[in-house]
Amino acid sequence: MRSARALLLAEWTKIRSVRSTVWTLITAFVVTVLTSTVIAAVYNNQFDSLSAKQKADFDPTNLGFIGVQLGQLVLVVFAVLVVCSEYTTRTVRYSLMAVPRRGAFLAAKLTVATALVLVTSMATAFTTFGIAQSIFGARGASLGDPGVARAVVGAGLYMTLITLLAMGLSAVLRSPMLSLGVLMPFFFLVSPILTTVPRIRTAARFLPDQAGGLVTHVRTSGWPFGPWAGLAILCGWTAALVLAGYLTLRRRDA
Amino acid sequence: MITLTDLTKRYGSTLAVDRLSFRIRPGLVTGFLGPNGAGKSTTMRMIVGLDRPTGGQVVIDGSRYDRIGEPLRRVGAMLDAQGTHGGRSARDHLRWLAQSNRIPAKRVEEVLEKVGIAEVAGRRTRGFSLGMSQRLGIAAALLGDPPILLLDEPVNGLDPEGVRWIRTLMRNLAEEGRTIFVSSHLMSEMAITADHLVVIGRGRLLADTSMAEFIDANARSWIRIRSPQPEQLLDALAGAGITARRDDDGTFEVEGGDTERVGDVLAEGGVTLHELSPRHASLEEAFIRMTEDSVEYSAEGTAHEGAAK
Numbered sequence: 001m002r003s004a005r006a007l008l009l010a011e012w013t014k015i016r017s018v019r020s021t022v023w024t025l026i027t028a029f030v031v032t033v034l035t036s037t038v039i040a041a042v043y044n045n046q047f048d049s050l051s052a053k054q055k056a057d058f059d060p061t062n063l064g065f066i067g068v069q070l071g072q073l074v075l076v077v078f079a080v081l082v083v084c085s086e087y088t089t090r091t092v093r094y095s096l097m098a099v100p101r102r103g104a105f106l107a108a109k110l111t112v113a114t115a116l117v118l119v120t121s122m123a124t125a126f127t128t129f130g131i132a133q134s135i136f137g138a139r140g141a142s143l144g145d146p147g148v149a150r151a152v153v154g155a156g157l158y159m160t161l162i163t164l165l166a167m168g169l170s171a172v173l174r175s176p177m178l179s180l181g182v183l184m185p186f187f188f189l190v191s192p193i194l195t196t197v198p199r200i201r202t203a204a205r206f207l208p209d210q211a212g213g214l215v216t217h218v219r220t221s222g223w224p225f226g227p228w229a230g231l232a233i234l235c236g237w238t239a240a241l242v243l244a245g246y247l248t249l250r251r252r253d254a
Numbered sequence: 255m256i257t258l259t260d261l262t263k264r265y266g267s268t269l270a271v272d273r274l275s276f277r278i279r280p281g282l283v284t285g286f287l288g289p290n291g292a293g294k295s296t297t298m299r300m301i302v303g304l305d306r307p308t309g310g311q312v313v314i315d316g317s318r319y320d321r322i323g324e325p326l327r328r329v330g331a332m333l334d335a336q337g338t339h340g341g342r343s344a345r346d347h348l349r350w351l352a353q354s355n356r357i358p359a360k361r362v363e364e365v366l367e368k369v370g371i372a373e374v375a376g377r378r379t380r381g382f383s384l385g386m387s388q389r390l391g392i393a394a395a396l397l398g399d400p401p402i403l404l405l406d407e408p409v410n411g412l413d414p415e416g417v418r419w420i421r422t423l424m425r426n427l428a429e430e431g432r433t434i435f436v437s438s439h440l441m442s443e444m445a446i447t448a449d450h451l452v453v454i455g456r457g458r459l460l461a462d463t464s465m466a467e468f469i470d471a472n473a474r475s476w477i478r479i480r481s482p483q484p485e486q487l488l489d490a491l492a493g494a495g496i497t498a499r500r501d502d503d504g505t506f507e508v509e510g511g512d513t514e515r516v517g518d519v520l521a522e523g524g525v526t527l528h529e530l531s532p533r534h535a536s537l538e539e540a541f542i543r544m545t546e547d548s549v550e551y552s553a554e555g556t557a558h559e560g561a562a563k
Binding site: 018 | 320334336340341356
């Protein structure tokens with residue numbers, strides 16, 4: 001137990017002592033909140049010109065989280081920085097000489113980074129929600145409405161899990177270029193495009209960001225699974241990639 | 255005591271380390287010598303568990319490196335002077351290392367002082383010179399006050415002042431009773447610092463001997479004599495019981511022996527001398543000869559394989 005604390009403390013010092021990681025988290029917060037605010041304001045101003053169907057489908061909670069689409073990309077950068085910088089700077093040799101048990105090293109690193117991201121994500125989710133809903137005013141949602149609190153907490157969990165998933169993949173690929181080259185297009189292009197292709201659409205809903213993203217909606221009808229089940233699917237993807245990262249670390253030379 | 259048993263590392267079709275077996279004994283400076291690419295770094299990386307052996311094993315006091323709890327307190331290694339995050343300060347680098355092995359924070363300041371980079375410890379390592387990085391690497395190795403130290407080419411790329419500093423430091427650490435395993439591709443460096451010598455070439459063990467034995471076996475010294483009166487010279491020496499060998503260029507060589515005595519004998523015999531000089535074969539030459547053999551051996555092996563086809 002004492003050694004576990006020591007490893008967590010060491011990883012905390014590592015993250016804290018490099019400016020880029022700290023700044024990335026702050027950027028993720030700012031980008032998410034700003035984007036959501038701007039979109040919410042634009043949407044609110046043009047609300048009267050929306051069609052009846054659009055008005056009926058209006059989900060102020062989820063719309064308020066539109067900035068998460070962008071913010072999660074910054075969190076992916078954070079994930080890649082935290083894991084891949086071990087390899088680009090060759091710090092990993094020191095890490096593994098100090099902590100030769102691969103599992104303990106990876107667990108400590110991911111625990112500290114994930115805890116930090118969880119705090120950031122929750123702060124981001126609640127701030128974004130608060131600002132967006134105050135813009136929507138009477139049209140907006142409140143935390144007491146059914147499903148709303150779940151969606152806000154869910155948004156925080158969603159961002160955290162996406163970051164952890166990105167850390168798992170980074171542990172497999174080791175190269176920041178490769179990791180970003182896979183993750184960025186996936187979240188920004190591949191996944192959104194696949195969900196618009198008619199035949200693939202149903203399968204695409206099981207992709208990590210699509211399934212996991214459902215938890216941020218209040219209106220969840222028309223999906224083959226519920227919001228928590230969607231989050232569980234994201235957990236499954238995340239667990240698989242973290243496991244792959246661990247196996248890579250164990251098998252390959254540092 | 256570090257024990258390597260048939261340690262082998264294969265990268266694809268290349269055999270980087272080939273069934274290496276030897277022991278690194280406590281309380282000595284063991285020099286690990288071999289040309290570049292002989293497998294020295296790979297061997298050291300396997301000792302600290304960074305690389306997984308393809309075959310054989312290496313244990314430290316009987317246990318594998320990854321089974322040692324808080325290993326920085328047992329083994330300190332400087333394998334790569336780079337290997338720090340450029341955006342992190344030297345102090346923070348040592349701080350997280352210390353925390354991971356529950357080494358007291360005050361030890362960080364101690365080692366910073368010891369290697370002489372305390373003043374720049376707050377600076378990010380991106381701007382460090384090679385010498386400063388090297389010192390930081392040594393500081394990291396010393397952090398846990400370990401009884402065993404592994405240093406991979408510690409003087410590489412250092413200025414003369416840095417080289418002298420490393421040499422003195424290694425001697426001091428050895429005098430404190432620590433086990434030091436230091437690699438180099440320079441025989442001259444080993445001759446100065448090492449008590450014991452392990453030589454490898456192409457991943458294979460070529461020699462495992464004490465430095466003194468190696469010097470005895472390889473450092474031939476002789477006296478070179480040139481004279482216009484070769485007959486009188488040989489007579490005079492023979493009279494004193496000294497054997498001389500005539501070289502192809504007409505000079506003479508006296509194996510071992512001291513110059514004063516040979517000079518006196520020849521003066522008494524009235525022999526005119528044009529030269530009387532002590533000569534030493536360098537250890538560097540002996541080392542090159544030794545590793546050349548390993549290169550030749552494997553070239554021959556390839557030739558045989560080619561012939562068999």
